[in-house]
Amino acid sequence: MIEIRGVSKSFMTKQGRHYLFRDLNLTIADKQxxxxxxxxxxxxxxxxxxxxxxxxxxxxxxxxxxxxxWPVGVAGGFQGSxxxxxxxxxxxxxxxxxxxxxxKIRFVxxxxxxxxxxxxxxxxxxxxxxxxxxxxxxxxxxFDYYMLDEAGAVGDAAFRQRSEQILAARREQAGFLVVxxxxxxxxxxxxxGIVLMNQTAHVFEDTKEAIEVYKEHVHKAKK
Amino acid sequence: MxxxxxxxxxxxxxxxxxxxxxxxxALLMRELQTxxxxxxxxxxxxxxxxxxxxxxxxxxxxxxxxxxxxGMDYKLFLIAGMVPYQMLSRIANRSLGAVEANQGLLMxxxxxxxxxxxxxxxxxxxIYFFTFVLLIGLLVLFGAFSISLANLHxxxxxxxxxxxxxxxxxxxxxxxxxxxxxxSKIVSLIFTVxxxxxxxxxxxxxxxxxxxxYLLYNPFIHNLELxxxxxxxxxxxxxxxxxxxxxxxxGINFVGLLLYKAVEKDLIRSK
Numbered sequence: 149m150i151e152i153r154g155v156s157k158s159f160m161t162k163q164g165r166h167y168l169f170r171d172l173n174l175t176i177a178d179k180q181x182x183x184x185x186x187x188x189x190x191x192x193x194x195x196x197x198x199x200x201x202x203x204x205x206x207x208x209x210x211x212x213x214x215x216x217x218w219p220v221g222v223a224g225g226f227q228g229s230x231x232x233x234x235x236x237x238x239x240x241x242x243x244x245x246x247x248x249x250x251x252k253i254r255f256v257x258x259x260x261x262x263x264x265x266x267x268x269x270x271x272x273x274x275x276x277x278x279x280x281x282x283x284x285x286x287x288x289x290x291f292d293y294y295m296l297d298e299a300g301a302v303g304d305a306a307f308r309q310r311s312e313q314i315l316a317a318r319r320e321q322a323g324f325l326v327v328x329x330x331x332x333x334x335x336x337x338x339x340x341g342i343v344l345m346n347q348t349a350h351v352f353e354d355t356k357e358a359i360e361v362y363k364e365h366v367h368k369a370k371k
Numbered sequence: 372m373x374x375x376x377x378x379x380x381x382x383x384x385x386x387x388x389x390x391x392x393x394x395x396x397a398l399l400m401r402e403l404q405t406x407x408x409x410x411x412x413x414x415x416x417x418x419x420x421x422x423x424x425x426x427x428x429x430x431x432x433x434x435x436x437x438x439x440x441x442g443m444d445y446k447l448f449l450i451a452g453m454v455p456y457q458m459l460s461r462i463a464n465r466s467l468g469a470v471e472a473n474q475g476l477l478m479x480x481x482x483x484x485x486x487x488x489x490x491x492x493x494x495x496x497x498i499y500f501f502t503f504v505l506l507i508g509l510l511v512l513f514g515a516f517s518i519s520l521a522n523l524h525x526x527x528x529x530x531x532x533x534x535x536x537x538x539x540x541x542x543x544x545x546x547x548x549x550x551x552x553x554x555s556k557i558v559s560l561i562f563t564v565x566x567x568x569x570x571x572x573x574x575x576x577x578x579x580x581x582x583x584x585y586l587l588y589n590p591f592i593h594n595l596e597l598x599x600x601x602x603x604x605x606x607x608x609x610x611x612x613x614x615x616x617x618x619x620x621x622g623i624n625f626v627g628l629l630l631y632k633a634v635e636k637d638l639i640r641s642k
Contacts, residue, residue, distance in 0.1 A: 201480045204640040215382040218478050225478040234404055241397035242481050243382055251377040258374045290381045
């Protein structure tokens, strides 16, 4: 379970303090898949970072006893001059004990399926290849929660199919927090929807409803 | 084609020390690969850099120092002072920009700023200590000078305490570098001054009183001079006060850790 208690986060801008959200309270149950919706700049990624412990809120706290992945984005925090294998090994060393590193690496290699590039410096990768690698890497570990920030929405048909399969298997054991602008994905795969708007979070038990509200909100903002 | 997930092994809750140990190991290996993977001469760059500097000073000051240096060969004198000092200044200077440079690494929660500092500092220790042993070993082998082997434990002690000192300094530098803005430019200047005020290229014994006593307020001098005395027992030791250096070491680490603990959360807060 992840409990978000009274979290506020703001940024200082030249026009004054800009609040992303004020006094946010949420509870994410075990093995729950949550779709996070909101306009660009609504604070979706920041919220993920705060939950992951990579950013500090102004006030409030995250209470959890679960293991949480890093925010899996499209780029990944890879060191460009190292090969994909070296980068993967680095993360394995952080999260896994030595005996299991090889099986993790083998999985990432098969999953990302980038051929010889796996042993070439990451700076020679295309953005699609990087995204495949970072997505595969996060799925190699058995976290209680995965934080996906527009991750996995890349690659060819075969890769997508593989992703769906692995994600389906993961959903049996773990919770997800998904940021995506692909509304179809969220509707299909998530149990509940959360819309970040007007500096607070609106929780909807039905993802369809969340998507409706989100669409209306975006539409209104346009006018 | 379907891919099989590896067997289910949940990511475990570990004690803080275990997490830190794993982070240290992972970062150290990564630094090793990053630092030297790209260059053909690899690990040899650190010794080459030192050899180059030693050669320059030998040409400029060799003749003079040969006459005034008490009880020690000038080449040995240079290496014994320069290599440890370079370790210190490398560790401290690299920490100035550490917070920004570490951003990419900190997306993994188990990596904290202090882990990166520890890993990088430790790597510098290994590189420069290796340089030290290699250079002195080679020059002794070729008969450039001879050293005393009676006090190797003292040399090791000096290196380790200097490393601990550097670590505390690195923590302070990291905080200064993050909040200081232009102050960090001044810090680089101070290090240049310290280079000349630490008796690296000249022996402080040629400095007259009262300036000689002033120089002894610089803690590094005591450490570096002790290394020299240990390598060449004829080199005078009456002015060395290792206790003074150790007090600095404890003080610097105390302040460094305190500062780090105070701003740890603020360092990762986006503003």
